[in-house]
Amino acid sequence: MARLIDGKQLSAQVLVEVATEVQQLKAEHGITPALAVVLVGDDPASQVYVRNKVLRAEEAGIRSIEHRLEADTDQQTLNAVVDQLNKDPEVHGILVQLPLPKQLDEAQIIAAINPAKDVDGFHPLSVGALASGQPSLVPCTPLGCMIMLQQIHNDLSGKHAVVIGRSNIVGKPMAALLLQANCTVTTVHSHTQNIEALCRQADIVVAAVGRPELVKADWIKTGATVIDVGINAVEVDGRRKLVGDVDFASVEPVAEAITPVPGGVGPMTIACLMKNTLTAARAQLASVASKDIESNPEPTAAVG
Numbered sequence: 341m342a343r344l345i346d347g348k349q350l351s352a353q354v355l356v357e358v359a360t361e362v363q364q365l366k367a368e369h370g371i372t373p374a375l376a377v378v379l380v381g382d383d384p385a386s387q388v389y390v391r392n393k394v395l396r397a398e399e400a401g402i403r404s405i406e407h408r409l410e411a412d413t414d415q416q417t418l419n420a421v422v423d424q425l426n427k428d429p430e431v432h433g434i435l436v437q438l439p440l441p442k443q444l445d446e447a448q449i450i451a452a453i454n455p456a457k458d459v460d461g462f463h464p465l466s467v468g469a470l471a472s473g474q475p476s477l478v479p480c481t482p483l484g485c486m487i488m489l490q491q492i493h494n495d496l497s498g499k500h501a502v503v504i505g506r507s508n509i510v511g512k513p514m515a516a517l518l519l520q521a522n523c524t525v526t527t528v529h530s531h532t533q534n535i536e537a538l539c540r541q542a543d544i545v546v547a548a549v550g551r552p553e554l555v556k557a558d559w560i561k562t563g564a565t566v567i568d569v570g571i572n573a574v575e576v577d578g579r580r581k582l583v584g585d586v587d588f589a590s591v592e593p594v595a596e597a598i599t600p601v602p603g604g605v606g607p608m609t610i611a612c613l614m615k616n617t618l619t620a621a622r623a624q625l626a627s628v629a630s631k632d633i634e635s636n637p638e639p640t641a642a643v644g
């Protein structure tokens with residue numbers, strides 16, 4: 341039987357660590373990290389995710405600010421909200437919940453977020469920093485997947501990882517993080533031939549394609565680690581059920597370790613958002629401190 345990588349339990353651990361460090365930041369610097377969440381429209385799944393983000397922020401001692409906008413909001417109005425949050429020194433993290441209603445330009449709004457506050461790690465500067473190995477805010481889902489992989493592998497060097505899917509939110513940053521961890525990375529997508537054969541070579545499979553139970557047992561090498569990012573609602577016997585991109589029942593006996601859906605990568609995404617908000621708050625504090633030193637240097641002691 342495969343080892344189950346329990347995202348509920350692991351995310352609770354991450355949140356406790358974040359909460360402890362948030363308390364330290366408050367005690368030492370009088371700063372409460374603050375996260376602004378912008379939700380446009382009434383997509384039911386997005387409403388659940390945003391509610392959970394606000395709840396987890398509360399648990400971690402992070403102040404949350406919610407902006408809920410009508411589904412017919414125009415680009416200018418959304419830009420104005422982001423602009424105001426960019427300028428507010430008491431807001432450390434900004435996220436615009438995706439997907440946005442179709443009249444809005446997602447890429448434009450992501451690029452409008454101050455990169456220092458880009459806790460989703462989607463801004464082009466954050467993407468470039470990750471790709472070139474510079475310190476950056478890393479997208480929450482891939483960051484969560486890396487923490488899960490570290491539960492199983494002390495060292496990922498030399499492992500062959502296959503990432504199924506090439507989205508900006510998961511597939512591309514996941515491949516970049518695995519490469520940074522010295523994996524040999526193959527990204528497969530809708531134009532790739534022989535996906536099954538490529539997956540069968542993998543020590544690590546990350547499925548992030550949004551196709552219910554696509555990955556079957558005969559795609560998986562015995563002893564591989566399988567990370568399932570998919571969250572797909574399907575109907576079974578007239579009842580709604582959530583399944584991943586991996587056919588859990590058939591893959592679980594073949595894999596060495598596997599994440600469940602629900603209760604796997606999803607909760608890690610939200611815990612990593614809190615981690616990123618703390619990271620952003622710290623970086624902003626350090627940047628203010630270094631500007632203070634530049635504008636008001638200590639007098640140099642007289643020599644001789």
Ligand SMILES: Nc1nc2c(c(=O)[nH]1)N[C@@H](CN(C=O)c1ccc(C(=O)N[C@@H](CCC(=O)O)C(=O)O)cc1)CN2
Nearest residue numbers: 389435436437438439460480571602603604606607609
């Ligand atoms: N601005 C962003 N938008 C979106 C992101 C993101 O990281 N930033 N990711 C997804 C949605 N998402 C977070 O926003 C997210 C999805 C799922 C879960 C989760 O915990 N899922 C549960 C099941 C929940 C359910 O019952 O429906 C699980 O897997 O156990 C958390 C966050 C797209 N948009």
